[in-house]
Amino acid sequence: MFKDLDPILHSQLRLAIVSLLISVKEAEFTFLREKTNSTAGNLSVQINKLKEAGYIDVVKQFKDNYPLTTCRITSAGVQAFEQYVKDLHSYLNIDVNIDIGISSDGKK
Amino acid sequence: MENDKPISGQEGLHLIQKMIFIAKQEQRNDGVGWIWWGWMLFGASLFSLLNARYNWVSPYFFWDTLGVIALIYFIIRSIRYFSGARRKVVRTYTGELIHKLNIGFFVSLLFIMVAMNGVLNPMAGFPMLVNLYGFWILVYGTAMNFRPFIIGAFVAWAMGIAGLFVKTYEAVLLTHALAVLGGYIIPGHIANYTFRKLNREVGHFSV
Numbered sequence: 001m002f003k004d005l006d007p008i009l010h011s012q013l014r015l016a017i018v019s020l021l022i023s024v025k026e027a028e029f030t031f032l033r034e035k036t037n038s039t040a041g042n043l044s045v046q047i048n049k050l051k052e053a054g055y056i057d058v059v060k061q062f063k064d065n066y067p068l069t070t071c072r073i074t075s076a077g078v079q080a081f082e083q084y085v086k087d088l089h090s091y092l093n094i095d096v097n098i099d100i101g102i103s104s105d106g107k108k
Numbered sequence: 109m110e111n112d113k114p115i116s117g118q119e120g121l122h123l124i125q126k127m128i129f130i131a132k133q134e135q136r137n138d139g140v141g142w143i144w145w146g147w148m149l150f151g152a153s154l155f156s157l158l159n160a161r162y163n164w165v166s167p168y169f170f171w172d173t174l175g176v177i178a179l180i181y182f183i184i185r186s187i188r189y190f191s192g193a194r195r196k197v198v199r200t201y202t203g204e205l206i207h208k209l210n211i212g213f214f215v216s217l218l219f220i221m222v223a224m225n226g227v228l229n230p231m232a233g234f235p236m237l238v239n240l241y242g243f244w245i246l247v248y249g250t251a252m253n254f255r256p257f258i259i260g261a262f263v264a265w266a267m268g269i270a271g272l273f274v275k276t277y278e279a280v281l282l283t284h285a286l287a288v289l290g291g292y293i294i295p296g297h298i299a300n301y302t303f304r305k306l307n308r309e310v311g312h313f314s315v
Contacts, residue, residue: 012115012123019127024134024200031197035130085124092117 005091008053009084013038013046018073018081021056026072047071055080135200137252138303142296146288148174153285157278175221182214202251209251213244234280238268238287245291254302256295263290 009015016036021027033043047069050056055077059070073081115123152174159165196203217240224233242264249257267287271280 010115010120012119015115015120015123016127019124020131023128023131024198025204026199028197031134035127085121088117088120092121 005087006080006084008049008055009080011046013042014050015084017043017046017050017071018055018077021071021073022078022081026070029069029071032071050077053080131198133306134198135202135252136303136306137299139296139299139301142292143300146292146296148177149288150285150293153281153288157281157285160278160281205251206248209244209247213240216240231277231280232272234284235268235271238264238271238284238291241287241291242268245295249295254295254299256298257291260291260295263287267291 009018013036016038017032020032020035029040029043029047032038032047033040036043038046047056047058051058053076054074056071056073061068061070152170155170156167159170160167217237220228220233220236220240224230228236242261245257245264246261249255249259249261264287267283267290271283271287274280274283
């Protein structure tokens with residue numbers, strides 16, 4: 001049924017990550033872990049998959065000797081997310097009205 | 109949350125809505141800052157009004173006290189900000205706009221307060237302050253899409269205009285107090301109530 005849906009986004013944790021990042025400018029790893037209620041290992045793997053797909057940018061640095069990972073969605077990620085929501089809409093054949101804070105030209 | 113758990117279309121939509129709701133909740137203001145700042149300004153206005161009538165202490169005693177409290181608060185905030193003690197784990201476009209707006213507001217506020225201690229008559233100075241409050245509240249309310257602040261901005265401006273035409277210093281202080289009540293305090297309490305209510309809803313929002 002969902003063979004045409006983007007396989008990168010059609011996963012619970014990856015979809016949750018992208019849905020969070022679509023509404024903010026950038027978020028730290030700890031924020032994503034807390035809000036998705038996931039383990040650090042799982043989250044790290046899924047973030048890498050999204051990064052490899054070009055949907056998010058990941059910046060890794062150190063602050064006060066602690067690792068600090070920051071994620072932000074890319075324009076490709078925004079487009080993929082919008083397409084995913086449209087595809088879900090057509091599959092479910094319902095009137096979906098999700099306010100994702102993005103204008104029609106893809107800008108936040 | 110599991111990494112590759114298969115989800116249905118309905119679950120996917122529900123998950124998207126939940127995560128966007130959670131992210132937006134992070135951007136909301138609990139209104140506490142508005143409530144504290146508002147009540148302090150309101151108190152300073154009313155006590156100054158009573159002081160003008162009964163001559164308890166020097167005319168600017170309550171404003172000076174408020175200024176010292178505000179200065180201490182901003183020094184503590186600055187130290188905590190630059191030391192990274194309250195570093196944000198998420199940054200939003202709205203948050204950055206509000207941050208810059210706050211800087212602009214406090215610089216403008218300081219500008220008018222310095223003028224009021226020199227060339228600007230307090231009879232005109234207080235309406236100028238209220239005018240600035242209205243501008244700040246309107247932009248803030250629009251950025252946060254929170255109607256009580258937008259309405260509060262127009263209440264403040266109405267009081268500011270009234271303050272330009274009243275004849276006594278006590279009346280100017282009263283218009284200032286009413287502007288703060290309508291622009292800061294009431295919207296602040298509504299924001300606080302809404303914030304707590306939405307926080308409870310996040311807890312009940314299950315996938």
